Amino acid sequence: MSATWEMICGLEVHVQLATRSKLFCSCATDGFGASPNSRICPVCTGQPGVLPVLNDGATKLAVKAALALGCEIREESIFARKNYFYPDLPKAYQISQYEKPLAENGSLAVAVKDAPSKTVGLQRIHIEEDAGKLLHAIGSEDLDYSLVDFNRAGIPLVEIVSKPDIRSPHEAYAYLQALKEILQFAGVSHCDMEKGEMRVDANISMRRAGEPFGTRVEIKNLNSFKAVRDALDYEGRRQIAALEKGERIIQETRLWDADVQATAPMRTKEEAHDYRYFPDPDLPPLHAPRSLVEAMRRELPELPEARRRRFIEDYGLSVSIANVLTGSRELADYVDAVAEITNPATATPTAGNLIATVLLGFLSERSLDLSRVIGRVTPESLGKLTLLIADGRISKTMSKEILAEMLNSGRDPEEILKERGGGQVLDEAQLAQWVRAAIDQSPKAVADVKSGKERAIGAIVGAAMKLSQGKANPTILNKLIKEELAP
Ligand SMILES: [Zn+2]
Structure with a gap:
């Protein structure tokens, strides 16, 4: 994008609250994939x-969302009532909130790769x-329905x-990731995009740096973060x-077509007054008292964010590992x-390293969910495996093999190790012989080591390791060889 142009973008994100019943009736919310109109x-x-x-x-979860986002x-x-005609809305109005919304003035910290994190304000x-x-069933030309x-x-x-x-598109992507993360952690929504539980409308205009905002265009119903970015x-x-080219931008709503990677006009943008909002006479004001x-x-x-900080400070994890390990509440x-x-x-x-690199690596290789694996590689067994590494009883290479076996069979790491000859x-007496x-x-x-070429020691360690069939502890080998060759 040209350096003199700046993108101005705001996002409207619709998020399904994780209730079991609908907003104004007792119908179940588990209708995804169920037979239509059931x-x-x-x-x-x-x-x-x-x-x-x-x-x-629903009120409680919405309050939680607002709190988690600092509103x-x-x-x-x-x-x-937001009035409009649409065949999927038989009342001809949607119950929403307009002049007095539940919450306002929040913020969200957004970390874009390789840039300092920035704060995006939340309007409401x-x-x-x-x-x-x-569901559009398009059949023959005279039978479209x-x-x-x-x-x-x-x-x-x-x-x-x-x-x-x-x-920027990358900031938009990072914003959505941060939003999804926080809502999932707070237990407000599952944010399952494949089920339509999180949908995005994007408002965008371009301006030359320092100029006032230009005319904005709305892109509606984006259902993946990638679609928003693209x-x-x-x-x-x-x-x-x-x-x-000196053309004017028309204020309009456009749709994104992922197949051709382009937006196309859908309709000219309606103004708020087109909806004839008015307070719904069927519903009393919504109360969210301080006690609630x-x-x-x-x-x-x-x-x-707090969890990442704790992982870094209390567990001594690196920033990048802590970021990976707070990717979901479950993890x-x-x-x-x-x-x-x-x-x-x-x-x-x-x-932390074992989970972030080896375990998650295995899961993505085999397309497995963490939730399906936790029963096999329990926290206890992964903790035991870690202690085997920390005590020097197994090498990192061996820990990978054992973890793969744990994933396959759900067995205890000590047991697997015993079967493999004890790690x-x-x-030191045994190591000294090798x-x-x-x-x-x-x-x-x-001769090389004695003449001062310290690196040559690697060849001797390698030879000893071979003699031990890979079982020797390399750190102790190194120490013993140095002692043996010391002048
Ligand atoms: Zn109902």
Whole structure:
């Protein structure tokens, strides 16, 4: 992107709250993949005469989200009707919040690779219901039709609206990752994008540095972080090209087509007044009293940023390993459980490395989820394996082999080690025999070492290691050889 142009981007993220029932009725929220219209009732299909009743659990989760994101929470917020016609919304309005949303003025720390972390401001968080889903069945030319599935209608969402603080497609990507992480840690949402539990609309304009904001374009319904990054990248270039030709940018809504990697106009952007928002007369104001807010604050677990800091300070993990190990709450909990076994803390960095590099490497190689593996490689057994390395009883190479075996069979590392002949030999008398034999076999290396070429010692260590069939402890071998050859 040209150096003189700057991207101005704000994101609106719809996140499904992890409740078991819908926002205003008792229908279940597990309708993904279920048969169409199997999770519906008169309320969520908008039949005349029904009344919505607010799901208390949704309010609690929304308050938690607002707290985790550092927002101010309004004690009394208002549900409003957002009016529009759409076939997947039979009421012809969506219950949302407009003038008085639940929460405002939060912030999120975003770490972009190789750049200092920056803070993206959050404008507001409000609660709203989801609409249904249209299934377009396009048959022959005279038989095009669409079907509607209301299983999603009335699913509780929070919409999290950022300030226009995002400056590049990579920042947008990092923002979404940080947001997903924090919401998952807080237990607010599963954020499963394949199930549509997190969807993104992006607002973007370009300006020359220092100039006022330009006309913004909205890109709607992006359902992966990659789609957001690619769409912003494309749209930024498109706008620059137009502006440099002296064209005006039209305020409009565009759609991202991943197949052709381009955005295309969908409709001119509606203004807020097109929706004729007004307070919903069927719903009383939403109360989030201080007592509720404080109760939710107490329920919040340690969030990713605090956890990363603790992993670095208490466990002695490197920044990059700590970042990997706080990638999900489940993984971070696993690390904490392993650390209980590997105390004193001296062995915990070894455990961290083992999990971040070897274990996660195996999982991605074999396309396994951590949750499916924890039963086999329990924190206890991984802790034991770590202690075997820390005590010098097995080499790192051997630990990999044992871990692979643990993944396959779920067996105990000590047991596997015993079967393999007991691991590394630490006994100095035994090691000294191999050292003397290796010295006899390597006259040239011995001469080199004696003439001051210290590196030649590697050849003698190698010979001794071969004699031991790979079981000798290399550190002790090294020490013994040096002693043997000392003048
Ligand atoms: Zn319902």
